[in-house]
Amino acid sequence: DGGITQSPKYLFRKEGQNVTLSCEQNLNHDAMYWYRQDPGQGLRLIYYSQIVNDFQKGDIAEGYSVSREKKESFPLTVTSAQKNPTAFYLCASKTDRATGELFFGEGSRLTVL
């Protein structure tokens, strides 16, 4: 079945450690996204990528980094520079059509102790 796989589902880390969240899709979608979800804040865009080897900052990119070396993969690194990293992280992808909808992964919940 086609879809988006995020891992790990739950992650605990100590303050000051970098963490990488995985996102893989087999939908052959060009565009991929990372959103952060906090209670009452909705979905806030961290980074997005329209094509391999290219990505753009979203509204809350500080303290995060991404790479897009393969079409199917878009990992997110939460660095020690992110002041409040505890959150629910959602990865999504869509076709390059202007009317394409987003397909979301199941999310990764990161807790920094």
Place this chain on the structure above:
Amino acid sequence: QQPVQSPQAVILREGEDAVINCSSSKALYSVHWYRQKHGEAPVFLMILLKGGEQKGHEKISASFNEKKQQSSLYLTASQLSYSGTYFCGIPERNDKIIFGKGTRLHILP
């Protein structure tokens, strides 16, 4: 800038109707609507396009007013399964999609 959704939360009894609004400070060319159940990923409901075209998968209707820069989602004869948080998403340039803070909908039996 995030689109503004209203109301923030709604409690209904099964069979009642609900309207969820989404307003943008920027010109709208299309609007996405998604529903998220607690602990799950958001699921696509509908895309509204400039010119009135509608693309969706469920029996939920919506309107798109380009001049007022807003969209409304209409849930009629609500069912228990409609409970969840509804998000509108506004595509900006270059595939950038910005979401509102969500509207929590709770349906009582």
